[in-house]
Amino acid sequence: MQNLDLRPLSLGEILDRTFTLYKNNFVLFAGISMIPQLLVLAFQMIQVFFMKMPQMPVPPHAPPVISQWQATGEGLTGLLSGLWLGLLLGIVGAIIYIAALLLSNGATVLAVSELYLGRTITVSESLRRVRGSVLSLFVLALLTGLACVAGFILLIVPGFYIACRLAVSVPATVIEDLNATDAMSRSFDLTKDFAGRAFLIYLLYVVLLYSAMGLLQMPFIFGLFIARNDPNMLRFWTALMQIGGFAAGVLVTPVITIATSLFYYDLRVRKEAFDLQIMMGGADKPFPGSSGGVPSMLS
Template sequence: MRPLSLGEILDRTFSLYRRHFLLFAGISSIPSAIVLAFEVARLVLIPDPFTGGAAVARSPAAIGLWGLMAFVAYILSTMSYTVALAGIVCAVADLQLGRAATMLQSIRHVLSEFWSIIGNVWLSGVAVMLGILFFIFPGVYFACRLLVCLPAGIVEKRGPGDSITRSRALTQDFAGRGFLILLLYGVITYSLWIGMAVLIAAGPGLLTKDPASLRLSTIFLQLGGFAIAAIATPILGISASIFYFDLRVRKEAFDLQFMMNPDSERFTPSDRGLSLLP
């Protein structure tokens, strides 16, 4: 551990991702697979009343059921993304501290701290959304300042409010680095989405407006989204985690603390506690 430049943070992100691709892609895929199964089942069993053709019922009950299931799918997808991102943070923390990391133990730790992690991510998300609603710039700035909120919460076992305060303290004077990390993740993610959308739009479903073809195209869209999430989510989780450790090294000499007493943190394989409080 040593202070890193932005280029070194990104280089370490991709080198770590490349060396442990199956680990990170697996952690990202496990929760996403549950959402994918729900989405495919929803599309097959509950046709879209707006694009399903004349044979599909458009009663208020049918529309309400479709809307309810769409809302449930949204909640599941946000929870899935949170679990995947948190699992990746756990794995990076293990690897950064010289310990073995597995998909099972990372997911298990996230589930043991599930509601705290959900509260952590959703509270920071609300802060970012409120900033965007008033002005775009404050929302982007909040996102940069809260980038290490999840690693701080998981590694130091802090609650949602404390994690936000901790992230703001660590990223003070380093919001620019957070912005470039988020920008890179956004460019990669949306490039993949645009490429997939172009391929699906070229298919017969959207051209002929045939309900069956439209439904098939939507299923392909879900499959593509699953693949994109599995590939892109680790980039944000790894880079945010490395950024977090870099900030602790810079501001708290965490590298010296760890070298002098690597067993000082409350961390055991049995409880998976990752507290590294100074």
């Protein structure tokens, strides 16, 4: 990333450099995003091919013998067993997804940091070096979620505001090796007066994600509807839909992480003369500020 000069950037420049960095290092960022999420895709495929597909409701004109069989206790027991199994697998899948997402996001932030400072890094090295931060990232995700939920309870708008003020907490955790509460405080300090930029970055990510999901999943959703009475075809179209969602996530997720990482560095250039720190060789040193604790949303 030697071609990027260190100076305060406009939002347009941050986004332009986000896509330039992503394009020039596509294999690196897509690889980081893909490897952990392959575990999630594998779990989804197990669900699709080894769980009993749901049966469609019996139409009013169905033969009496079919209606009577589906009304028996055996059919109800099988349905309840399937629901409990689906719930259990869903919980396990959510845990796997969260762990994969945290690992992927942390590794992407680390890769952006290395490229930003003119170094090189590989997919395996990024994932390996960020493993020690996964617990801090998990606590950070939990606290951030609770803070945003509390904000949404207060008439929705505060929830968006808190999310925007915490936009660079993940880069602060990974790059400065801060714990969760210190990273949240650090993010609040850096994003003061810049929450609007964070909101627009989030908005762009949502638009890109749902556009990609619509493009890569919608045809298979139509296939699901057409094959609703054929369990084998239901499995086939469901598998394709899951693969489409996987591809959308792998392709789009790096955008938000790269953008927030560049946003983090831009804020440091603006508020802490980070460009001078690099010139003096102090770029690798964690910022000594941050008093710890979660500040007020009005700070």
